[in-house]
Structure formats: structure tokens, C-alpha cells
Amino acid sequence: MGLQAWKVRGKRTLVAAALSATLVAGTAGWAAGNQQTPVTGPVPGVSSWRAxxxxxxxxxxxxxxxxxxxxxxxxxxxxxxxxxxxxxxxxxxxxxxxxxxxxxxxxxxxxxxxxxxxxxxxxxxxxxxxxxxxxxxxxxxxxxxxxxxxRQILAFDPRGRGQVAEVYGELAGARHVSVIVPGSDIDLNTFDRTTDPYGTPTGMARSLYAATGHRGAVIAWAGYTTPVGIGPDAATGRLAEAGAPRLARFVQGLTAAGAPGPAVFCHSYGSVVCGEAASDLPAADLVVAGSPGMRADDVADLGTKAQVWAAKASDDWIDNVPNVELLGLGHGEDPADPAFGARTVPTAEVDGHTGYFAPGTDSLRAFARIALDEQA
Incomplete structure (x- = not known):
């Protein structure tokens, strides 16, 4: 790395540190009230199952x-x-x-x-x-x-804010399977909200399922405790680290039950979860959209055999988040940066942070080709 590149990187690190300090100091009271306790471990009823x-x-x-x-x-x-x-x-x-x-x-x-x-x-x-x-x-x-x-509910956990996974299409015997991993503010109440639908797991899943011509199966997975709002939970990997084993086990369960290695689509903070889970995911493709980072330096650092793809729209506010990791704050390099090594998904027709799965966009068309293993 040249001297100029080091200067740029150092400047970004200082900016990230300043922004992180501002975030923690300026929102400490609000964020503390919204700090989430991750749901982990088996669901209630496991004691009677074991007995x-x-x-x-x-x-x-x-x-x-x-x-x-x-x-x-x-x-x-x-x-x-x-x-x-x-x-x-x-x-x-x-x-x-x-x-x-x-x-x-x-x-x-x-x-x-x-x-x-x-x-x-x-x-x-x-x-x-x-x-x-x-x-x-x-x-x-x-x-x-x-x-x-x-409705086909593949997972349901009533604890905390509630978690759920829903299948679109016929999963049993499907030749192609996709899993949607959402970002912040998703739980039982917002899983299929009607406002901003393409920022919800059900909205993204329905759109992708339609774009594939209803071939294969698409799963909307809200199986981890997501951050609420913008605060330390969203700026750190704590909830992603707790959610990653749940995602890995869920996908391992799909393949163990006979499904092919899926294409896993990770939106926003969901891409942090996918980055943490990548080495344990039996996925064919790993696709991130609007990612703040995957807590990895590059594709090789993810430790995955999956083909990695990245999409970031020019007007996505996530691009204003410094792509560094410092003292546990931030999520590292930008997966959409060519230096990261991911294949690029077109986003010329994408509007904002939750427009990647909107019907008619170039990103959704590309997602459908990836889901069906028809990419060039």
C-alpha cells in the first residue's frame, strides 16, 4: 500500500473514531433504552423434549x-x-x-x-x-x-420480539433455494409490514420469488435479534455474532433435509450476520446489498466457498458510513469496493437503501439470475 493510500486509510479511521464517539455520546441514553438482548439457544419446551x-x-x-x-x-x-x-x-x-x-x-x-x-x-x-x-x-x-x-412457517420463536421464517414456493424437492436475511428493526411485528415493503424479509422474498418466475423456493428468515434504530447495537457486531450461529444452523438444516446449497441474500445489517456466519454456511452464493461491512478485509477473509456478490446504490445512505472497524465499532471494508473481491451487482435503477428488491430494477433481475444459477 502506497503512502497516499495509508494517509487516506488513516484519515478514514480518524473520521470513524470521531463518528463513533459522537454516536455513543450523543445517543447513549436513547440507545441504552433500545439495547437488545439477543435470543439464543433452543426454544421453550426443550426440557420436556429431552425427557x-x-x-x-x-x-x-x-x-x-x-x-x-x-x-x-x-x-x-x-x-x-x-x-x-x-x-x-x-x-x-x-x-x-x-x-x-x-x-x-x-x-x-x-x-x-x-x-x-x-x-x-x-x-x-x-x-x-x-x-x-x-x-x-x-x-x-x-x-x-x-x-x-x-402461509408456510418454517421457524417460529415467541421469545423476545419474536422471530419467524416463512417459505414461498415448494421447498421440498426444490432445485433452487434462496434465503433472505434482513437488517435492523425486523421482528415479529415488522416481518411483513406494508410500509416500505422491500425493506422487509417478506417483501424481499415475495419480490425475488416473482422475479424467478416462481421457480424454486425463497425463504424470508427473521431468525435473529436485530438492532433497533441507529445506536451501538447497529454499530457493533454483538447481535451479528449472536445471530450468525442461528443462521448457519438454519441453512445447514435446509441442506440436511435435502435442499441444495442456497443463495443467501443479506440486506444491510443482515450482511454483518452473513459475514460472521460465512465460513459455516453451506451456501452456493452469498449476496450482500446495502452493506455496512461484513467484518472481513476481503472475500478470502470470509472463509467461504460461496460466490460472493455485492450491491450498493449510489444514493444509498449506507455509503456515508465509514468502512472501518475500530475498538469494536464499525463493520470493516466495503464489500462493494472492487478491492474486496466480490462480483458486482448492477444498481443503476435502485432507489435508496431499501430499493434493491423493488420490481423492475436491474439489481432484482440480477438477483433472480443468481437465485436460479443463471448468472454469467
């Missing part, structure tokens, strides 16, 4: 069993034995990576109904404060929306 001996054997531990072992276990069972497990432990089976896809759909529908009933009961409990009853009623409505006919 179940109805099949005369120990069941695979959701916390430690590899998805390939889970897939092999379910393959050894009869249909009635699988159904019995889903009936007795719907929340566990619905989130057990490596379990049969259709069984997970059925188990999650059952779990959603049970959780909805609990929330409706809380909503009618006059011993609770009014705000708690209102929150319970709102949560029950969200569960009801996920139970609408035709």
Missing part, C-alpha cells in the same frame, strides 16, 4: 445435535412416530433444523395456535395492567396473521 422416552430412545438434543444427525433420526422413524413428536412438542419440532420441512410447517402451525390461545387468555386477564393486555392482544393478532391459509 421424552416414548420412542424408547433419547431424542436428538436441539442444542447440540447437528442438523445431519437430526435428519437421519427423523428418517429412521415411521410417519406416526414423527407425527407423535410434532403433536407432543410442536415448538421444538417446528424449529428443529434438519427435521422434515412439511412436518415443521405443521408443528409451527400448532405452536402458533397454542401461543395465540395463551395471548388471548392474557388479553382477558383483568389482573394484568391494561398495557400488558393490549400487548397480548396485539401479539395474538400477529400469530393469527401467520396462521392465514397458505
Amino acid at each position: 421424552d422416552r416414548a420412542l424408547g430412545q433419547r431424542l436428538p438434543d436441539p442444542a447440540t445435535a447437528k442438523p445431519t444427525a437430526v435428519a437421519a433420526f427423523f428418517a429412521s422413524l415411521s410417519g406416526s412416530e414423527r407425527q407423535g413428536l410434532a403433536d407432543r412438542h410442536p415448538l421444538v419440532v417446528g424449529n428443529l433444523d434438519g427435521a422434515p420441512v412439511t412436518l415443521r410447517y405443521e408443528a409451527n402451525a400448532r405452536a402458533l395456535k397454542e401461543e395465540r390461545a395463551k395471548q388471548l387468555s392474557r388479553a382477558e386477564d383483568t389482573t394484568l395492567p391494561a398495557r400488558d393486555r393490549d400487548a397480548a392482544r396485539a401479539r395474538a393478532e400477529r400469530y393469527g396473521a401467520l396462521l392465514a391459509p397458505g
Whole structure:
């Protein structure tokens, strides 16, 4: 690296340090109130699952069993034995990576109904404060929306702000599979919001599924605790580090259940999660859009065999974020910089930070070709 390049890099580092200090000092009170506690570990109900001996054997531990072992276990069972497990432990089976896809759909529908009933009961409990009853009623409505006919819920975790994954298309037997990993401010309530739809996992997934001509399957995955707003959570990798193992295990579960290595599309802070998970993701392609960085110096530093792609629009505000990492703040080099080594996705028709999956854009057309393995 030449002297001039070092000067530029040093200047950017100083700018990043100043911006980071301003962020922490200027938003400390607000950000502290919005600091998130990441949801990790197996879903509720795992204790009764571990104690179940109805099949005369120990069941695979959701916390430690590899998805390939889970897939092999379910393959050894009869249909009635699988159904019995889903009936007795719907929340566990619905989130057990490596379990049969259709069984997970059925188990999650059952779990959603049970959780909805609990929330409706809380909503009618006059011993609770009014705000708690209102929150319970709102949560029950969200569960009801996920139970609408035709929705295929592949993962559902009621803890915290709520996490969910939904499939568009026929995942079982699909030749091409894509996974959407969203950025900040996404949870059960915003998973499929109608405002700014192409900034939501469902909006991005629906758009990509349509752009592929409804070939293959696309999964909207909101399976990690995302940052809320702009603050230290968004500026650090803490939540990404907690979410990366969940993403890696989810994708490993897909391939263990028979799906091909997917194309994983990571938007905004979701690309930080993907960067942290990259070396453990059995993905064919890793695509980042509007990325603040992947906490890697270049493609080689990601440790992935996947083809890496990057998209960044000229008017995306994320471009104003310095691409450095200093004292845990910032996410490193810009994946859209040619020096990073990713293949470039065209963005001439993209508008802003959440326009990458908008219908009719050059980026979405490129995404569809990547999803279908038709890229040049």
C-alpha cells in the first residue's frame, strides 16, 4: 500500500473514531433504552423434549445435535412416530433444523395456535395492567396473521420480539433455494409490514420469488435479534455474532433435509450476520446489498466457498458510513469496493437503501439470475 493510500486509510479511521464517539455520546441514553438482548439457544419446551422416552430412545438434543444427525433420526422413524413428536412438542419440532420441512410447517402451525390461545387468555386477564393486555392482544393478532391459509412457517420463536421464517414456493424437492436475511428493526411485528415493503424479509422474498418466475423456493428468515434504530447495537457486531450461529444452523438444516446449497441474500445489517456466519454456511452464493461491512478485509477473509456478490446504490445512505472497524465499532471494508473481491451487482435503477428488491430494477433481475444459477 502506497503512502497516499495509508494517509487516506488513516484519515478514514480518524473520521470513524470521531463518528463513533459522537454516536455513543450523543445517543447513549436513547440507545441504552433500545439495547437488545439477543435470543439464543433452543426454544421453550426443550426440557420436556429431552425427557421424552416414548420412542424408547433419547431424542436428538436441539442444542447440540447437528442438523445431519437430526435428519437421519427423523428418517429412521415411521410417519406416526414423527407425527407423535410434532403433536407432543410442536415448538421444538417446528424449529428443529434438519427435521422434515412439511412436518415443521405443521408443528409451527400448532405452536402458533397454542401461543395465540395463551395471548388471548392474557388479553382477558383483568389482573394484568391494561398495557400488558393490549400487548397480548396485539401479539395474538400477529400469530393469527401467520396462521392465514397458505402461509408456510418454517421457524417460529415467541421469545423476545419474536422471530419467524416463512417459505414461498415448494421447498421440498426444490432445485433452487434462496434465503433472505434482513437488517435492523425486523421482528415479529415488522416481518411483513406494508410500509416500505422491500425493506422487509417478506417483501424481499415475495419480490425475488416473482422475479424467478416462481421457480424454486425463497425463504424470508427473521431468525435473529436485530438492532433497533441507529445506536451501538447497529454499530457493533454483538447481535451479528449472536445471530450468525442461528443462521448457519438454519441453512445447514435446509441442506440436511435435502435442499441444495442456497443463495443467501443479506440486506444491510443482515450482511454483518452473513459475514460472521460465512465460513459455516453451506451456501452456493452469498449476496450482500446495502452493506455496512461484513467484518472481513476481503472475500478470502470470509472463509467461504460461496460466490460472493455485492450491491450498493449510489444514493444509498449506507455509503456515508465509514468502512472501518475500530475498538469494536464499525463493520470493516466495503464489500462493494472492487478491492474486496466480490462480483458486482448492477444498481443503476435502485432507489435508496431499501430499493434493491423493488420490481423492475436491474439489481432484482440480477438477483433472480443468481437465485436460479443463471448468472454469467
